[in-house]
Amino acid sequence: MKNVFKSQLCLLRQKMSLSQDALAQKLYVSRQSVSKWEHGDAEPDIDKLISLAEILAVDLNFLLSGQQSNEELIIRLQNISKKFKKTVLKDINLSVYGRDRIALLGANGSGKTTIINTIVGLVKPDGGRVRRFFNSSDDLSVMSQENVLIESLKVREHVMLSAQIQRQYSPIFVTEMIKKFNLNEQAQVIISQLSGGQRRRLALLISLLKPSKLLILDEPTVGMDLESIDFFWHYLDHVGGSVITITHDFNQIDKYFTRVILLKNGVIDKDVSVAAIHANNQTIEQWYRISNQEVG
Ligand SMILES: Nc1ncnc2c1ncn2[C@@H]1O[C@H](COP(=O)(O)OP(=O)(O)OP(=O)(O)O)[C@@H](O)[C@H]1O
Ligand SMILES: [Mg+2]
DSSP states (O other): OOOOHHHHHHHHHHHTTOOHHHHHHHHTSOHHHHHHHHHTSOOOOHHHHHHHHHHTTSOHHHHHHOOOOOOOEEEEEEEEEEESSSEEEEEEEEEEETTOEEEEEOOTTSSHHHHHHHHHTSSOOSEEEEEEOSOHHHHEEEEOSSOOOOTTSBHHHHHHHHHHHTTOOOHHHHHHHHHHTTOGGGTTSBGGGSOHHHHHHHHHHHHTSSOOSEEEEESTTTTOOHHHHHHHHHHHTTOOSEEEEEOOOHHHHHHHOSEEEEEETTEEEEEEEHHHHHHTTOOHHHHHHHHHHSOO
């Protein structure tokens, strides 16, 4: 593999309008170090290389060899349109890749849930094409905006049933998950008697029982207490596969996501890497407030 690191670094840095100084600050190194790397006089250690790939929002391989790794395409939406009483989605084009962690943003009623339901297959688009490159029954996990739970079951019964359906059943695993999601005290409680936050945690637990290629979460933390929210984001950080999440937890988006998509007036108004926004010295919340105000 040809090492083209120095030219790649220079190119990518300029593409993101990052000065050597700005990049150096992000990496906690001197500007001279960045300059040496770009002249080929020195190379960063592996930790710095990984940080660089993150900051520049590229694969490590791409940074070193200049070749795009064949990132696995998970789903492609092509020219999707959907009208209920009024047009909700106009011309949606979206490709999701293997390790994307996408935060889907937009005002209430902008069509976020409709996009997700289109991906899942619950909404049939009026026009366009959905191409799924995974097996919907094995590789897709969804936590919908409304909890879909069987009210008459007890918590443990429900988790066991869901684990069996998803072929993940083992009593020890079920017990562990119930403990992890802080539902141990409620294990024998009938679901209709749970509080809103407990129901949300249960729905989340169920959606995370099996590893999947695509995990979709529609406002997962709504109604949860702070401790549960912290636990959730920490847990999400260890989930493999790609993730599409609708959330308004802006400070979490800064930490856990790689890509933000802003939906406005029925179209994807912005589709940007989180690293690019940070490189512009903005938090996602600042970026969102500005972007969502702009005339679409
Ligand atoms: N099944 C449906 N029948 C009729 N109208 C619908 C249906 N589903 C969604 N809509 C309408 O489509 C628009 C987009 O709804 P959607 O639920 O996708 O928005 P959202 O971005 O998820 O909003 P929120 O942030 O409030 O969850 C809304 O105006 C909504 O009323
Ligand atoms: Mg919604």
